[in-house]
Amino acid sequence: xxxxxxxxxxxxxxxxxxxxxxxxxxxxxxxxxxxxxxxxxxxxxxxxxxxxxxxxxxxxxxxxxxxxxxxxxxxxxxxxxxxxxxxxxxxxxxxxxxxxxxxxxxxxxxxxxxxxxxxxxxxxxxxxxxxxxxxxxxxxxxxxxxxxxxxxxxxxxxxxxxxxxxxxxxxxxxxxxxxxxxxxxxxxxxxxxxxxxxxxxxxxxxxxxxxxxxxxxxxxxxxxxxxxxxxxxxxxxxx
Amino acid sequence: xxxxxxxxxxxxxxxxxxxxxxxxxxxxxxxxxxxxxxxxxxxxxxxxxxxxxxxxxxxxxxxxxxxxxxxxxxxxxxxxxxxxxxxxxxxxxxxxxxxxxxxxxxxxxxxxxxxxxxxxxxxxxxxxxxxxxxxxxxxxxxxxxxxxxxxxxxxxxxxxxxxxxxxxxxxxxxxxxxxxxxxxxxxxxxxxxxxxxxxxxxxxxxxxxxxxxxxxxxxxxxxxxxxxxxxxxxxxxxxxxxxxxxxxxxxxxxxxxxxxxxxxxxxxxxxxxxxxxxxxxxxxxxxxxxxxxxxxxxxxxxxxxxx
Numbered sequence: 001x002x003x004x005x006x007x008x009x010x011x012x013x014x015x016x017x018x019x020x021x022x023x024x025x026x027x028x029x030x031x032x033x034x035x036x037x038x039x040x041x042x043x044x045x046x047x048x049x050x051x052x053x054x055x056x057x058x059x060x061x062x063x064x065x066x067x068x069x070x071x072x073x074x075x076x077x078x079x080x081x082x083x084x085x086x087x088x089x090x091x092x093x094x095x096x097x098x099x100x101x102x103x104x105x106x107x108x109x110x111x112x113x114x115x116x117x118x119x120x121x122x123x124x125x126x127x128x129x130x131x132x133x134x135x136x137x138x139x140x141x142x143x144x145x146x147x148x149x150x151x152x153x154x155x156x157x158x159x160x161x162x163x164x165x166x167x168x169x170x171x172x173x174x175x176x177x178x179x180x181x182x183x184x185x186x187x188x189x190x191x192x193x194x195x196x197x198x199x200x201x202x203x204x205x206x207x208x209x210x211x212x213x214x215x216x217x218x219x220x221x222x223x224x225x226x227x228x229x230x231x232x233x234x235x236x237x238x239x
Numbered sequence: 240x241x242x243x244x245x246x247x248x249x250x251x252x253x254x255x256x257x258x259x260x261x262x263x264x265x266x267x268x269x270x271x272x273x274x275x276x277x278x279x280x281x282x283x284x285x286x287x288x289x290x291x292x293x294x295x296x297x298x299x300x301x302x303x304x305x306x307x308x309x310x311x312x313x314x315x316x317x318x319x320x321x322x323x324x325x326x327x328x329x330x331x332x333x334x335x336x337x338x339x340x341x342x343x344x345x346x347x348x349x350x351x352x353x354x355x356x357x358x359x360x361x362x363x364x365x366x367x368x369x370x371x372x373x374x375x376x377x378x379x380x381x382x383x384x385x386x387x388x389x390x391x392x393x394x395x396x397x398x399x400x401x402x403x404x405x406x407x408x409x410x411x412x413x414x415x416x417x418x419x420x421x422x423x424x425x426x427x428x429x430x431x432x433x434x435x436x437x438x439x440x441x442x443x444x445x446x447x448x449x450x451x452x453x454x455x456x457x458x459x460x461x462x463x464x465x466x467x468x469x470x471x472x473x474x475x476x477x478x479x480x481x482x483x484x485x486x487x488x489x490x491x492x493x494x495x496x497x498x499x500x501x502x503x504x505x506x507x508x509x510x511x512x513x514x515x516x517x518x519x520x521x522x523x524x525x526x527x528x529x530x531x532x533x534x535x536x537x538x539x540x541x542x543x544x545x546x
Contacts, residue, residue: 084312
């Protein structure tokens with residue numbers, strides 16, 4: 001797993017992908033910080049983090065789009081599949097590499113936190129809870145995006161699929177509101193990444209949400225492993 | 240040793256492979272021949288565990304790549320038709336990555352990779368990005384990654400496709416040098432290449448094995464030379480019959496008086512043209528024409544794939 005992780009992580013920075021993602025993420029988070037905090041003279045860290053959700057939703061496909069689709073297109077997956085490294089380690093190595101890049105982006109947003117701390121007050125507990133929720137939500141986006149991109153054969157279609165998936169998740173609350181069936185409404189709200197993030201924005205350490213996010217991430221990482229494994233047994237097309 | 244036991248693979252309604260069985264032994268090169276779409280790549284993907292068969296099984300040194308992948312794949316090197324390269328890596332980085340995947344101990348990786356680069360002629364290119372390599376060098380890197388971890392079994396899918404003649408010769412020489420210590424399964428649709436490199440040939444057609452035989456049993460690498468020589472038949476014919484490794488001598492019709500036409504079939508070890516030239520030169524009999532006809536693998540292939 002370490003071997004795959006290392007290669008994947010370094011490849012983000014041997015191609016423009018990592019720099020573009022981090023550059024755009026940091027630039028836009030700066031804009032959000034200016035509009036939410038500097039322009040309004042607000043020291044609300046959690047408000048700032050709640051707005052960053054939009055960024056992870058928009059930009060996480062940039063991180064995941066090449067993870068699996070590029071391997072399929074270039075057939076480099078045959079190097080991995082014919083090696084003694086088990087498939088779960090391959091998928092996990094790739095996911096962790098994407099997660100590491102996302103973590104760098106999350107860490108860089110702390111420059112804004114630092115500015116807030118210099119000119120106002122940032123409570124450690126608030127910081128911890130806010131960033132925990134933000135990180136878990138970002139990793140959840142990565143997990144579902146990686147799963148969706150495993151259906152794609154090119155980076156463009158992978159990015160499109162991931163973005164569409166994120167959009168559906170983003171609209172989950174709106175969809176729930178539009179369906180006048182309480183059971184469906186509560187089911188949709190249960191899987192809404194935004195509803196699950198809400199307690200963290202309010203400064204609450206929600207173990208239910210932590211468990212949900214952890215399960216959500218594990219579920220989609222395992223689903224990706226199962227999908228890739230099932231593809232070897234596929235009778236519907238070439239591998 | 241690689242054993243393929245009654246393997247079938249179905250894609251929807253299409254049966255890509257139908258009950259394919261074959262065995263490849265250590266120290267021998269097995270050539271997988273077939274037209275495009277015959278099922279060669281599907282079979283190689285199944286052997287290497289990249290695909291699962293619909294029915295049947297594969298054993299690599301006794302281990303099934305699906306049931307015991309870690310054991311089976313540790314002894315396997317696979318060079319797919321399109322080398323599985325990461326363009327953003329240098330040759331050395333990529334081979335180190337491949338060696339790590341093959342679970343070569345970390346401390347041994349630098350020496351191991353250096354040795355492979357030496358044997359595949361990549362040392363000078365070691366700092367080059369893979370994206371900057373020519374087709375020939377990309378093929379070499381593909382072969383080099385297959386050699387990482389010193390696998391007993393090498394599976395090579397059309398390793399010379401798209402190369403220029405010089406590169407083809409280099410890759411063939413390399414495969415030949417590897418053949419003594421490895422079990423090699425080698426797919427191609429180039430008949431002379433199979434003849435040159437392989438000990439055994441399996442002809443696949445529409446997913447079925449049409450022929451599985453030692454090359455020595457299907458022509459044995461024999462070559463036939465047709466000659467027109469000026470001289471006395473009574474003197475020339477007995478002399479020709481004493482050529483080394485001559486399997487048969489057949490007189491051909493000749494319209495010119497004082498000129499004989501013969502068809503000489505030689506075994507694998509003979510150097511027919513050289514022998515005929517030396518003999519005729521010693522007898523003072525000018526050779527008016529000499530043409531070599533390679534053995535009948537092409538004929539056998541065409542017969543095997545005939546409906």
